[in-house]
Amino acid sequence: MVTIKDIAKAAGVAPSTVSRALNDSPLISVETKRRIQRLAQRLGYERNELARGLVKGSFGALGLIVPDIINPFFAEITKGVEEAARERGFGVVLCTTEGDEAREEEYLRLLQRKRVDGLILASVTLDDPYLQKLQHSKIPFVLVSRLSKGIEAPYVVVDDKKGGRLATEHLADLGHKHIAFVGGPSNVHASRERMSAYRAVLSERGLPLKREWIVFASFTQEAGREVGRRLLSQSERPTAIFAANDLIALGIMEAAEELGLRIPDDLSLVGYNDIAYAGLPRIQLTTVAQPMREMGQIAANFVLDVVEGRKHASLAAVLAPRLVVRRTTAPPGRS
Amino acid sequence: MVTIKDIAKAAGVAPSTVSRALNDSPLISVETKRRIQRLAQRLGYERNELARGLVKGSFGALGLIVPDIINPFFAEITKGVEEAARERGFGVVLCTTEGDEAREEEYLRLLQRKRVDGLILASVTLDDPYLQKLQHSKIPFVLVSRLSKGIEAPYVVVDDKKGGRLATEHLADLGHKHIAFVGGPSNVHASRERMSAYRAVLSERGLPLKREWIVFASFTQEAGREVGRRLLSQSERPTAIFAANDLIALGIMEAAEELGLRIPDDLSLVGYNDIAYAGLPRIQLTTVAQPMREMGQIAANFVLDVVEGRKHASLAAVLAPRLVVRRTTAPPGRS
DNA sequence: TTGTACGCGTTATCAG
DNA sequence: CTGATAACGCGTACAA
Numbered sequence: 001m002v003t004i005k006d007i008a009k010a011a012g013v014a015p016s017t018v019s020r021a022l023n024d025s026p027l028i029s030v031e032t033k034r035r036i037q038r039l040a041q042r043l044g045y046e047r048n049e050l051a052r053g054l055v056k057g058s059f060g061a062l063g064l065i066v067p068d069i070i071n072p073f074f075a076e077i078t079k080g081v082e083e084a085a086r087e088r089g090f091g092v093v094l095c096t097t098e099g100d101e102a103r104e105e106e107y108l109r110l111l112q113r114k115r116v117d118g119l120i121l122a123s124v125t126l127d128d129p130y131l132q133k134l135q136h137s138k139i140p141f142v143l144v145s146r147l148s149k150g151i152e153a154p155y156v157v158v159d160d161k162k163g164g165r166l167a168t169e170h171l172a173d174l175g176h177k178h179i180a181f182v183g184g185p186s187n188v189h190a191s192r193e194r195m196s197a198y199r200a201v202l203s204e205r206g207l208p209l210k211r212e213w214i215v216f217a218s219f220t221q222e223a224g225r226e227v228g229r230r231l232l233s234q235s236e237r238p239t240a241i242f243a244a245n246d247l248i249a250l251g252i253m254e255a256a257e258e259l260g261l262r263i264p265d266d267l268s269l270v271g272y273n274d275i276a277y278a279g280l281p282r283i284q285l286t287t288v289a290q291p292m293r294e295m296g297q298i299a300a301n302f303v304l305d306v307v308e309g310r311k312h313a314s315l316a317a318v319l320a321p322r323l324v325v326r327r328t329t330a331p332p333g334r335s
Numbered sequence: 336m337v338t339i340k341d342i343a344k345a346a347g348v349a350p351s352t353v354s355r356a357l358n359d360s361p362l363i364s365v366e367t368k369r370r371i372q373r374l375a376q377r378l379g380y381e382r383n384e385l386a387r388g389l390v391k392g393s394f395g396a397l398g399l400i401v402p403d404i405i406n407p408f409f410a411e412i413t414k415g416v417e418e419a420a421r422e423r424g425f426g427v428v429l430c431t432t433e434g435d436e437a438r439e440e441e442y443l444r445l446l447q448r449k450r451v452d453g454l455i456l457a458s459v460t461l462d463d464p465y466l467q468k469l470q471h472s473k474i475p476f477v478l479v480s481r482l483s484k485g486i487e488a489p490y491v492v493v494d495d496k497k498g499g500r501l502a503t504e505h506l507a508d509l510g511h512k513h514i515a516f517v518g519g520p521s522n523v524h525a526s527r528e529r530m531s532a533y534r535a536v537l538s539e540r541g542l543p544l545k546r547e548w549i550v551f552a553s554f555t556q557e558a559g560r561e562v563g564r565r566l567l568s569q570s571e572r573p574t575a576i577f578a579a580n581d582l583i584a585l586g587i588m589e590a591a592e593e594l595g596l597r598i599p600d601d602l603s604l605v606g607y608n609d610i611a612y613a614g615l616p617r618i619q620l621t622t623v624a625q626p627m628r629e630m631g632q633i634a635a636n637f638v639l640d641v642v643e644g645r646k647h648a649s650l651a652a653v654l655a656p657r658l659v660v661r662r663t664t665a666p667p668g669r670s
Numbered sequence: 671t672t673g674t675a676c677g678c679g680t681t682a683t684c685a686g
Numbered sequence: 687c688t689g690a691t692a693a694c695g696c697g698t699a700c701a702a
Contacts, residue, residue: 001473001695003694003695003696004695004696005695005696013672013673014672014673014674015673015695015696015697016672016673016674016675016696016697016698017671017672017673019696019697019698020671020672020697020698023697027671027672028671028672029671029672032671032672046444046447046448047448047695047696048389048448048450048694048695048696049448049449049450049696050385050388050389050394050449050450050694050695050696051389051678051694051695051696051697052695052696052697053385053678053696054383054385054386054389054677054678054679054680054694054695054696055677055678055695055696055697055698056678056696056697057678059385059449060449061428061449064429069404069410069413069414069417070407070410070411070414070611072405072407075404075405075410076405078404078429079404079405079431082404082429082430082431086430086438086442089445091428091430091445091446091449092428092429092430093396093426093427093428093429094399094413094417094427094428094429095417095421095426095427096414096417103421107421109381110424110426111426112381113381113382113383113384114384114385114394114395114396114426115383115384115385138336221611250615250616253615253616253617254615254616257616257617276405277612277615280585280588280589280612280615280618281585281588281589281592282588282592282617282618283615283617283618336679338678338679338680339679339680340679348688348689349688349689349690350679350680350681350689351680351681351682351688351689351690351691352687352688352689354679354680354681354682355681355687355688358681362687362688363687363688364687364688367687367688382679382680383678383679383680384680385678385679385680386678386679386680386681386694387679387680387681388680388694389678389679389680389681389693389694389695389696390679390680390681390682390693390694391680391681391694392694671702672701672702673700673701673702674699674700674701674702675698675699675700675701676697676698676699676700677696677697677698677699678695678696678697679694680693680694681692681693681694682691682692682693682694683690683691683692683693684689684690684691684692685688685689685690685691686687686688686689686690
């Protein structure tokens, strides 16, 4: 690999002069600058960012931690982050945790060792105490699609209560009286918020609130299928289900299919996230859309602003969800 | 951030001793080693990999270039790469190109500047001449799910000809005589291979080969819908379509729906890739499955083997595809 | 405008 | 077994 020393030798100048030329410094004559720049190009010089980072204390990369890159929800966030980072010349180190806390901590250490300039945490498992440690580490970070109870940390989220309301009210407006809720893990903020909005709406409307019709599982299709089977094979089954994400909804759809229930005739179904496949021809899932890519962009740009010194002290962005009505919801059939 | 110098001072030894302790070197007494290790832990020391990378000439990270992380096909590959890298203590820098060649080159330079240890190219746009340059750069790389004509480069692919055969023969076996093919970009190797297998099967079986029934588009649902509309609204329409990936197939499904055609009654449809959503309740797409995650793992492990000195000179892995028959294919209706 | 000298945090080499 | 010392490639005060 060619270094600035090589260029310096070839050009008959000092390495510092080459450095100045390559960094477009004003304290160098225009002609030597251009001469050196051309030479560098011709020699195929690529700056060593390890060395530069060592000096400047900044490597030019962001760390992104997500639970699962296969999940389109996080894929969209990732895309937003990556776009924003790329536009500003930064790299993105991708870390997936599978929801495993140990792995998350392991990755966090890896990223610190690599001296990334900032962290974007779209993961959910990390406990508050660890976040506290992170705050001391001086490396800027931002929470995406999650909050932290004890810690005051910058975040960008979508208003889950509002989203939960949109979904539940839509079902109630259609005339449903027997509405169940299927969430992700019960310790995940989003799960709880959507559930609490669901409860609030039911109680406002004077609809029955059954304990057995509030289920927490995990944010996967398999979990949705299992819960769906259980929920829909009871003698008294709900006429509508609000699922806390689209994957769960798809699993429930699968279970309904198995049990010979037609959607939306026998069962109305609302999901959450509007992942790309919710709009598929035969799926046509009614769902709550979140601006996921935008979340990623906002998060990345905030961290980069902090890194580059325009110090936004904090960030508390709450974006608005949007109900997307498709074909899995209808008034309840006469039964 | 605490450095080895800080630890050295605190322990009353030289920095080099600390370095030896932290690297578990044998040329240090067991007791000082342990003492220093404990001290480092207590001080919250995290090694600076920029400095380490500078002297060792290796940063401990892989660069991964994919066209689009939203596409489940590449998300799966990414997952495989990330898993393998994590297990061996490496990070992954994610780069998405949107199929834009300029962006790919830009990223390639970024990754070189960051001195990643190896490259995994799941992108398709890069031209052979550029690969040639890459070979000179001494940084090991591997092609995933693509080949290069002129250059002898390590690769891991799935046998597209075999996959194309599986799909086309399945349709022919069902009795279809009017089979169309919809590919991705015509300059993509996978597209061409699947198409050529399609042609071979048709000619072997003595089935009519219509020029208008071979269409190249792009690997997206939108493209599939457009092509589907055109193909299916002709007076003489095919009774079966082999789509070169699942997204295209889904688009075609959408178009068929719009035109009032039932699947598989009026139209049989085979996709390619078996992305997670092909198995969805109402989609149930017959498709050709590729071991995507495995490809990612094999690719990453190969590059890492090279990096770590166990020098596999080359890699030419051809994995086998698998036909997954679901509910979008059936014998042609009487017409 | 340019060159010199030093430091960033680590590892490796060579004495001791 | 341990301690100096140099080197990795670059940026930057300081001197010229």
